[in-house]
Amino acid sequence: MLRKPFVLPALAAAFVLILAGCAPFGGGAESGAAGDLKVVATTTQVGDFTRRVVGDTAGVSVTQLIQPNQSAHSYDPSVADLTALGEADVLVINGVGLEEWLTDAISASGFDGATISADTGIDILEGGNPHIWTDVSNAEAMTRTIAAGLSDAQPNLAADFEANAAAYSGKLAELADWITSNVDAVPADQRLLVSNHDAFSYFTAAYDITYVGSIIPSFDDNAEPSAAKIDKLVADIKATGVKAVFSEASISPKAADTIAREAGVAVYSGQDALYSDSLGAKGSDGATYIGAQVHNVTLILESWGATPTAVPADLR
Numbered sequence: 001m002l003r004k005p006f007v008l009p010a011l012a013a014a015f016v017l018i019l020a021g022c023a024p025f026g027g028g029a030e031s032g033a034a035g036d037l038k039v040v041a042t043t044t045q046v047g048d049f050t051r052r053v054v055g056d057t058a059g060v061s062v063t064q065l066i067q068p069n070q071s072a073h074s075y076d077p078s079v080a081d082l083t084a085l086g087e088a089d090v091l092v093i094n095g096v097g098l099e100e101w102l103t104d105a106i107s108a109s110g111f112d113g114a115t116i117s118a119d120t121g122i123d124i125l126e127g128g129n130p131h132i133w134t135d136v137s138n139a140e141a142m143t144r145t146i147a148a149g150l151s152d153a154q155p156n157l158a159a160d161f162e163a164n165a166a167a168y169s170g171k172l173a174e175l176a177d178w179i180t181s182n183v184d185a186v187p188a189d190q191r192l193l194v195s196n197h198d199a200f201s202y203f204t205a206a207y208d209i210t211y212v213g214s215i216i217p218s219f220d221d222n223a224e225p226s227a228a229k230i231d232k233l234v235a236d237i238k239a240t241g242v243k244a245v246f247s248e249a250s251i252s253p254k255a256a257d258t259i260a261r262e263a264g265v266a267v268y269s270g271q272d273a274l275y276s277d278s279l280g281a282k283g284s285d286g287a288t289y290i291g292a293q294v295h296n297v298t299l300i301l302e303s304w305g306a307t308p309t310a311v312p313a314d315l316r
């Protein structure tokens with residue numbers, strides 16, 4: 001059933017013992033004081049959206065499982081993660097199969113609360129590409145879905161959740177306007193992007209950018225590019241006039257370096273890598289979803305030789 005060395009069975013066994021010792025009802029919605037809502041979010045992005053929706057509402061805790069610069073596709077939950085999940089009332093997930101590890105984690109933790117799948121109502125691109133948040137309008141829809149789900153879970157706090165979601169949606173709309181106006185100022189045939197793995201298809205579709213290709217030709221950041229795929233991408237980069245190749249903050253820059261060298265173009269990595277599957281660490285440009293988008297778009301514009309307009313003050 002498990003396809004690779006995986007710590008979950010051992011963790012699960014340990015967890016059951018912990019649970020047996022201290023939580024006779026098996027965790028879930030019945031735990032905690034009245035009015036207490038324990039929310040667990042999987043990815044850094046849905047974690048950020050959930051915290052925006054909750055704001056400073058009293059009696060709601062948000063625990064985010066995936067930490068900055070970790071893969072969202074393959075993730076090994078810790079004992080602490082499973083404990084938090086087992087005690088949660090609500091689980092917020094990205095969905096579209098991004099969290100490949102989730103089914104095992106849910107069964108190991110005994111989670112029996114409500115799940116909010118943030119992909120609800122979003123048009124999924126061909127092949128089931130899970131990187132929906134890269135289009136800001138999808139991020140807004142995800143925020144609304146999270147607010148509706150939390151309101152269902154705790155109806156007496158619905159007004160707070162909806163007000164916070166509306167305020168954040170306003171910022172996201174401003175962000176989308178900033179991206180669109182800046183990208184539109186660049187001639188369409190120069191709006192080209194090559195990134196590490198296939199994480200930006202929603203982004204490029206939303207802002208009319210041509211996605212020339214990804215170094216790892218897969219949604220999964222663990223896959224390896226074949227020599228033939230590398231040759232094809234190098235040829236495509238030369239043929240289309242791509243000026244730079246982007247690495248992603250949560251992925252090794254090695255393959256991006258190789259391809260950029262072979263194609264004779266610049267590579268953006270390290271501090272200048274794009275935030276894709278993970279937001280950045282606290283204090284970095286990409287610590288929030290809005291900050292990560294501003295970082296990515298600024299660097300992409302620079303790679304095209306364009307100078308971005310000032311970022312609206314309330315997005316900084």
Ligand SMILES: [Zn+2]
Pocket residue numbers: 073131197198199219220221277
């Ligand atoms: Zn990915």
